[in-house]
Amino acid sequence: MDVETTLLFVLTAVAVLVVVHWLADRTGLPAxxxxxxxxxxxxxxxxxxxxxxxxxxxxxxxxxxxxxxxxxxxxxxxxxxxxxxxxxxxxxxxxxxxxxxxxxxxxxxxxxxxxxxxxxxxxxxxxxxxxxxxxxxxxxxxxxxxxxxxxxxxxxxxxxxxxxxxxxxxxxxxxxxxxxxxxxxxxxxxxxxxxxxxxxxxxxxxxxxxxxxxxxxxxxxxxxxxxxxxxxxxxxxxxxxxxxxxxxxxxxxxxxxxxxxxxxxxxxxxxxxxxxxxxxxxxxxxxxxxxxxxxxxxxxxxxxxxxxxxxxxxxxxxxxxxxxxxxxxxxxxxxxxxxxxxxxxxxxxxxxxxxxxxxxxxxxxxxxxxxxxxxxxxxxxxxxxxxxxxxxxxxxxxxxxxxxxxxxxxxxxxxxxxxxxxANAADQARLRNRARAAAVQAGLDRLGEMQKEEHDAIDDQAIAALRAQLESRLARYRQRLDVLRNAESTIPYNPQYEAAVRAQRAVIEAEREELLRLRDVGRLPDSGLRVLERELDHQEGLLPARPAG
Structure with missing residues (x-):
């Protein structure tokens, strides 16, 4: 095949891949x-x-x-x-x-x-x-x-x-x-x-x-x-x-x-x-x-x-x-x-x-x-x-x-x-939340050590803000563990948690729209938009995946 024919074949194959994977997601059949x-x-x-x-x-x-x-x-x-x-x-x-x-x-x-x-x-x-x-x-x-x-x-x-x-x-x-x-x-x-x-x-x-x-x-x-x-x-x-x-x-x-x-x-x-x-x-x-x-x-x-x-x-x-x-x-x-x-x-x-x-x-x-x-x-x-x-x-x-x-x-x-x-979804959730809680506790311990070792180099307000953030996360993970403790195999539906996730998505979307508006009116260059947008993308990536379908 010549170069143009090869390129056409590759592009057609990529189009087929996209369509077939979409179909696989909709039907549950293996791609x-x-x-x-x-x-x-x-x-x-x-x-x-x-x-x-x-x-x-x-x-x-x-x-x-x-x-x-x-x-x-x-x-x-x-x-x-x-x-x-x-x-x-x-x-x-x-x-x-x-x-x-x-x-x-x-x-x-x-x-x-x-x-x-x-x-x-x-x-x-x-x-x-x-x-x-x-x-x-x-x-x-x-x-x-x-x-x-x-x-x-x-x-x-x-x-x-x-x-x-x-x-x-x-x-x-x-x-x-x-x-x-x-x-x-x-x-x-x-x-x-x-x-x-x-x-x-x-x-x-x-x-x-x-x-x-x-x-x-x-x-x-x-x-x-x-x-x-x-x-x-x-x-x-x-x-x-x-x-x-x-x-x-x-x-x-x-x-x-x-x-x-x-x-x-x-x-x-x-x-x-x-x-x-x-x-x-x-x-x-x-x-x-x-x-x-x-x-x-x-x-x-x-x-x-x-x-x-x-x-x-x-x-x-x-x-x-x-x-x-x-x-x-x-x-x-x-x-x-x-x-x-x-x-x-x-x-x-x-x-x-x-x-x-x-x-x-x-x-x-x-x-x-x-x-x-x-x-x-x-x-x-x-x-x-x-x-x-x-x-x-x-x-x-x-x-x-x-x-x-x-x-x-x-x-x-x-x-x-x-x-x-x-898989036992409740067991997996318990395991991961225990690991999250242990990781946050390690962070709190390390923060306490740094406060003692570098007391003059670190602002007390910065330490307090970071500690409050970590303690809030730790409390949230422990609350999830309390909910999961008596669950058998599936994760129990938590309307407050689902509402909180929706609120976080809405906030991120509003921030992204405002950044785009600032770019469009000439108050934010594209290079700055990409930096700030990447920060929002990472925040969104931490949220649970949207349900399929």
Missing amino acids: AALLTAVGLGFAFLPGPNVVLDPHLVLTVVIPPLLYSAALDSSLLAIRRNLRTMISLSVLLVLVTALIVGVAFDLLVPGATLAAGIALGAAVAPPDPVAALAVGRRVGLPPRLITLIQGEGLLNDATALTILSVAVAVATGERYSTWWAVGRFLLASVGGVAIGVLVAVGVRWVRRWRRDPMTLNAVSLATPFVAYLLGEKAHVSGVLAVVVAGLVIGHDSSRMVSGASRLQVNAVWRLVSFLLEGFVFLLIGQQLPTVVAGLGQYETSTIVLASVVTLGAVLLVRPLWLALTQLLPQSLHTRLGGGEDEDEDDRPDTRRAHAEQRFTGRELAVLSWAGTRGVISLAAISTLPLTFPDRDLLLFCTYLVVLVTLLGQGVTFAPLVRALRMR
């Missing part, structure tokens, strides 16, 4: 599924389609998406749930790849075990974008959000390593079980080491430069640096990106100023919005390319291969989750640690959390959260053109992506609602 459906519809229109370049996706698209998700994740929560994470992102991926490989080898005429394992490795790792979007909208409990998100971050490295082993076997490279295990361990340990190294480098840059623009530029470059270093070192570049993102995100609260953090978060939300949208549109458009190579296969072979792959993908995950619940109690990791915890630190409480297993409803939700995405298509597309049954493997992978994205993605929200798997 990922809707965008894939739109891409499918576009594929049937006359004219050229954009063909997915697997190397471009793995190098340019996947690193920033994984990095953005890692920044938004919790390193502590993943560490607390490490056994479950390893079970889902390493063992389950390995088991899925082996089962698909064996079934493909035994049931599909002419297929080889190496080809089947390559297919299994491609379709094994879930892409949780659709499930997470729906889960957050319907209020899925934070511990399930943590597990779904953590699995999606860590499983790609496992799948790509298994895929490389399968390709080595199929192309006749020297192979042994110990060689495969060693390659996997080297890729994993090396990827973690590269990720930590990159995070340390970013920490050094943050100490050297703290202005928001520099930190934004460094943040945008970080996932590509981590990925390229990992690939050049012949270890897992994907894992390097994830580890770097987790460590950097964990350090951001201490190492980055508030202004920089707000700007970096806004940039990454935009990057994720655009990249995820383009990716799901591209998935739908790949249909003609995928179908084009099936002419050499019998219809019965295509149907059998599709059924085998889909059956394995849809059945292995719930069976694995159910079987892991039969393991000895000591092998179960702590499932708590999310935002919904509202417990004290008594030993009996910690022990109860340590012994907690998945409930039947949690198993159902986690089983249905296995939507596949672009990483599966990109992985299978990297197979050499001479790889056995490459076109058939590509079609089976594409079918799995479509069925899980459109089938599981669309039905995930109704399933969660039917199972009543909602």
